[in-house]
Amino acid sequence: MPDLDTTLDIEDDEGKPTRRDFFVQAGVAACAVAAAGSGIVTLDYLKPKVLFEPPTTFVAGSPLDYSDGVVRFYKDNKAFVIGGPTGVYALSAVCTHLGCITRYKSDEKAIACPCHGSRYDLEGNVTHGPAPRPLPWLDITEDAAGNLVVDTGIVIARGKVFRP
Amino acid sequence: MTTGEWIRGTSVYRSVIRHGLEDTNRNRSLIIFENLFLHVHPVKVRERSLRFTHTFWLGGITLASMLVLIATGILLMFYYHPSVPQAYRDMKELQYVVDDGVFLRNLHRWAAHLMVFTAVLHMLRVFYHRAYRPPRQFNWVIGVVLLLVTLLLSYTGYLLPWDQLAFWGVSVGTNMAKQAPLIGERIRFFLLGGNIVSENALLRFYVLHCVVLPVALLLLVSIHIWRVRKDGGVQGPPEEGRQ
Numbered sequence: 361m362p363d364l365d366t367t368l369d370i371e372d373d374e375g376k377p378t379r380r381d382f383f384v385q386a387g388v389a390a391c392a393v394a395a396a397g398s399g400i401v402t403l404d405y406l407k408p409k410v411l412f413e414p415p416t417t418f419v420a421g422s423p424l425d426y427s428d429g430v431v432r433f434y435k436d437n438k439a440f441v442i443g444g445p446t447g448v449y450a451l452s453a454v455c456t457h458l459g460c461i462t463r464y465k466s467d468e469k470a471i472a473c474p475c476h477g478s479r480y481d482l483e484g485n486v487t488h489g490p491a492p493r494p495l496p497w498l499d500i501t502e503d504a505a506g507n508l509v510v511d512t513g514i515v516i517a518r519g520k521v522f523r524p
Numbered sequence: 525m526t527t528g529e530w531i532r533g534t535s536v537y538r539s540v541i542r543h544g545l546e547d548t549n550r551n552r553s554l555i556i557f558e559n560l561f562l563h564v565h566p567v568k569v570r571e572r573s574l575r576f577t578h579t580f581w582l583g584g585i586t587l588a589s590m591l592v593l594i595a596t597g598i599l600l601m602f603y604y605h606p607s608v609p610q611a612y613r614d615m616k617e618l619q620y621v622v623d624d625g626v627f628l629r630n631l632h633r634w635a636a637h638l639m640v641f642t643a644v645l646h647m648l649r650v651f652y653h654r655a656y657r658p659p660r661q662f663n664w665v666i667g668v669v670l671l672l673v674t675l676l677l678s679y680t681g682y683l684l685p686w687d688q689l690a691f692w693g694v695s696v697g698t699n700m701a702k703q704a705p706l707i708g709e710r711i712r713f714f715l716l717g718g719n720i721v722s723e724n725a726l727l728r729f730y731v732l733h734c735v736v737l738p739v740a741l742l743l744l745v746s747i748h749i750w751r752v753r754k755d756g757g758v759q760g761p762p763e764e765g766r767q
Contacts, residue, residue, distance in 0.1 A: 475696070
């Protein structure tokens with residue numbers, strides 16, 4: 361039987377990392393870096409860079425169309441444009457409870473959600489649950505022709521009416 | 525020599541099936557051990573544990589409905605396109621035009637309901653029979669994850685018909701995800717692949733429903749059943765007087 365050298369990995373200075381320990385740790389670290397990198401890159405890949413979603417702005421006609429009490433519902437843009445006593449303002453029609461589209465009830469002068477029964481007044485304040493927050497007010501600007509332009513992507517302070 | 529004996533004597537047959545025909549303990553074990561699909565199952569089971577009242581077969585029914593769902597789901601995939609103009613039309617085509625389409629679709633739907641129902645009952649049965657106790661505590665955890673994956677499969681499948689119920693179901697569900705603190709908005713954006721429930725959302729839910737979640741489910745179910753074997757078979761009602 362040949363004399364097997366079993367002392368290969370044993371070194372005199374005990375506790376000091378061997379060359380094998382070093383390579384094992386370096387390999388594990390390299391794998392961890394590669395895994396973290398692929399994870400980050402995959403998350404980034406799953407995040408769309410270009411969205412083919414409808415534009416957030418829409419033209420809501422002349423400010424003169426909105427005398428006090430006029431409520432217009434823009435179905436495609438999920439917004440109400442409302443004439444108040446001092447000017448025009450726009451409300452999101454997306455219920456703050458779980459995202460259903462609310463409707464304007466002209467006979468009750470109220471905005472109501474068909475999904476879970478939330479109700480709002482014409483300034484967007486919650487009058488009946490389960491909606492947790494009032495309807496957000498949306499940004500209104502004027503284009504060159506003097507028409508109202510509502511941006512559903514920009515929420516403005518409540519009570520800030522548009523005066524032409 | 526009969527034809528059967530001749531077939532069993534060929535080298536092709538013997539390379540595939542290695543156990544003999546005699547009803548011996550060794551052959552019975554080999555049938556289980558040498559089969560990839562059976563090896564997760566115990567070689568020996570007590571006759572008592574096969575009785576209906578022992579487990580009410582709830583795990584088995586859940587597994588069977590999963591197999592029905594895989595078979596019918598693959599068949600439905602041959603006609604379904606996960607795109608906004610086609611998804612609803614394809615669902616209607618399956619209902620009214622494709623031969624047996626309505627049968628397969630309804631089978632998929634009812635098996636899905638049954639799977640959720642029996643999975644919950646199975647969980648209750650395991651709880652009341654104290655079968656979650658050591659050594660089975662890890663299998664209980666796997667079971668909880670399996671229930672979660674089952675519910676996610678149910679939910680992602682809900683969007684695919686692309687009808688009003690589906691659209692609003694997913695609008696409401698992803699808005700719930702949005703309520704998660706700090707990362708809620710980002711979770712919703714990732715789930716939908718955008719800000720609104722649209723073609724990206726449909727495709728994402730399709731991929732989750734048909735690839736990601738079924739693969740996870742199959743993997744976990746295999747571990748789950750294998751662990752039943754490793755932990756000493758199914759545990760029925762605790763014996764009288766034992767705590």
